[in-house]
Amino acid sequence: MKTMAELQEIRERVGKMISLREENSEPVEITKGMYRSQVLVCGGTGCTSSNAEKIISTLKEELEKQGLTDEVQVVRTGCFGLCALGPIMIVYPEGSFYSMVKVEDIPEIVEQHLKNGIIVTRLLYQETVTEDGVKSLNETPFYAKQMRIALRNCGAIDPENIDEYIARGGYLAIEKCLSEMTPAQVIETVKASGLRGRGGGGFPTGIKWGLAAQNKADQKYVCCNADEGDPGAFMDRSILEGDPHAVIEAMSIAGYAIGATQGYVYVRAEYPIAVHRLRVAIEQAREYGLLGDNVLGTGFKFDMDIRLGAGAFVCGEETALMTSIEGKRGEPRPRPPYPAVKGLFEKPTILNNVETYANIPQIILKGADWFNSIGTKGSTGTKVFALGGKINHTGLVEVPMGTTLRTIVEEIGGGIPSGRPFKAAQMGGPSGGCVPAEYLDVPIDYDSLIEIGAMMGSGGLIVMDDTTCMVDIAKFFLEFTVDESCGKCTPCRIGTKRLLELLDRISRGEGTMESLEEIEDLSQHIKNSALCALGQTAPNPVLSTLKFFRNEYVAHVKDRKCPAGVCKDLLQYEILEDKCKGCTLCARNCPVNAITGTVKNPHKIDPAKCIKCGACMERCKFNAIVVK
Known part of the structure; x- marks a missing residue:
């Protein structure tokens, strides 16, 4: 057992060593038992799945070869947040942030940086590299507007020490x-x-x-x-x-x-x-x-x-x-x-x-x-979000309550790949709802989200662009809920299945306008009568997508088309005669022989045979195949 005095001695002794991991830390005299450099390697699930353990073992082997074991400490930490850039390694006291590290990079980092003090700039997270040198990680867009309270030690300490x-x-x-x-x-x-x-x-x-x-x-x-x-x-x-x-x-x-x-x-x-x-x-x-x-x-x-x-x-x-x-x-x-x-x-x-x-x-x-003093009046402090989906910087972020969705998506998350437009963000997972582009500037707090028909949830935040079908998204989350229902109460056990059947019919082009009314009516019955929160919130993704993207549901019902080109039963592939060169590549790769035509002449697709797998479009070199 440690006394309070003994714990204080640990704070002073070990605190002196780990203070070197702080940005802009004061110079500390390196004494016996301390290290001049510390290498923090992410040991979270994401980086571990990307070979972080092999990187750690290789790093220790190289340090031993170079005689640096007593000078450089290797620390396995938790998640740094920038999961899309794993495996991640930070070298202190410089704070050099190496991203997407490979095992074969380790000898160069040890030789150049840890032995000779020369930072390997090409292997750094490029947002930290400027014309004037290497800037602090906290100055990068991903970290600049974050405030870490719940995550304060993640990526900063060895969780097993x-x-x-x-x-x-x-x-x-x-x-x-x-x-x-x-x-x-x-x-x-x-x-x-x-x-x-x-x-x-x-x-x-x-x-x-x-x-x-x-x-x-x-x-x-x-x-x-x-x-x-x-x-x-x-x-x-x-x-x-x-x-x-x-x-x-x-x-x-x-x-x-x-x-x-x-x-x-x-x-x-x-x-x-x-x-x-x-x-x-x-x-x-x-x-x-x-x-x-x-x-x-x-x-x-x-x-x-x-x-x-x-x-x-x-x-x-x-x-x-x-x-x-x-x-x-x-x-x-x-x-x-x-x-x-x-x-x-x-x-x-x-x-x-x-x-x-x-x-x-x-x-x-x-x-x-x-x-x-942090956050908003009704929602104090910070909130941690798992940022995923159609976003450049997938990862873990912690921001003050009241931060707007735009700030998270465009500044912290780095926007949507290929510059595609933001369509919506699903917040709260299967229990939450979609926040459309018109609410990008609404502050994220409990009350503001409820006002627009969404909810904070536990913190999952999935970003969607214009290639996402909102009917398909609602169906995805409802399928999950149906599978996870414990079956104890009828509204959840049976009601969610009937709701999923209605959505499935709409995605196949078999729904009617009356189906939309049935969905809303059934959703309210489930919300009001299910035993627990799983059933009570199961209709939320359906209701929020129906509220904000009703036009997409109507397109599936009236036009028998999926505007995003996702629902396979509503897709129709067509070959443009003026672009088709008759190379036969599409016909040779069609698994069901739905494409006919002769060499150097335009080909045709038989809609009755087509299984809408997309193999023809992937193979066509002339962009002659389109989806209608």
Whole structure:
């Protein structure tokens, strides 16, 4: 067990070393046990899948060959954010940001940069390279307008080294709570901060904690939702991979605040890196006396464990999650009673998601006024988004609440590839809605998004351009929901299937104008009568696309055409006679012999035989084949 004095010694000793990783850091005298250079390599899921582990092992081998092992430290971190540029490597104290690193690049980086001090400019992230030299990463468009609170340690520390977390102010917040604050004061601080749940619902965190605190019981629980099942979402996973101790510390604070002694992190088994690092962090915290029967020698008791989920989307709903932790099939329970009264094992329980907890230590240390000075009046602080889809800079971003969608898409995200126009952004995954181009300048906060028929959700943000069919997008998310329904209630089990059938008919050109009315009517019935949030929000992508892109639905119904050229049943391939040279390449590559014609004469496509695979258009060298 470590005492508070011993933790402070670690902050001073290790903090001196990792201070070299800060932009514009003050010069530090390199003493015994320190390194003159530190190489931080992204070890998040994205970069790991791009061969980051091989890059790390090769880097260590090359450093040993050059006799630099005692001078250069290699640190495996969490996600830096710019996922599209992985594998990523940053060399400090210069802050040189190497992107899309290959194993064969390592010898040159070691020889030139780490041995001789010559930065390999051609391998740098090119947005950091200017005519005047190399600029700070924080000056690039992707990072300049971000504010990292929940992600503050991701990409900055080794997540499997508790000392590095401590050196960045880790566990100071729980020390402050146990030595200076009563449980009621902790709850009041969280209330005053205005922090709302980042998992999608946006319920005030402090109020939730207060409700659990006032209920007397012999046992209470603190739960963390790390199930994150939205397509395209990876915010919580990245925090667990890059900064697991922040979640542990926050859950300990929550336990102190409501009088709980046990916590559970419910994380899906498909996140092996996150699970491993969380397990390592929990064991380290126990070893240091930061979890267990006598936290920091104060008599406060709190411990925590991991429960693995099998990937059921419905287990993101709080009562289904708790049912799963109990060892039963993950199905939602009717509310009330709410978990703060009767939750896990029928005891008072609070449940927040990973990102919500990641904000707590900083709120305790810097105060409620600091946090609610960020963002908007009704939506304080920052929000983490997983930016994907038709965007140049796919990755993880954290911005103050109230930042506009235009800023995220055009400035941080670098716009849409090939200069195509922005059409919409799907926010909140299967539970959310589409935000069209006309609302690009609406501030992103809970209330503003609800006003336009969308929602914040957990933070998935999928960008779409003019080649996207909105009927197809609605069908995609509804197919996901149908597959993930637990089947407990009829509106979700049957209603979403009937809704999907209606959409499917429209995408095949078999719908009618009455079908659109049926969709709206059925959607409202599902929203009003489904048991849990999965069913209640399932129609959101359908309703929002129908609201903002009704003309596309009408085109599918009346004209039997898909304006974006996506719905295969409504496509018709045609060969332009004036452009066709009769080369026969299209006919030779048609898998169903739907193209006829003779050499050097225009060919024709038989619509009855065509399966609309697009092979002919891909092979044509003269742009003679078009889609109508």
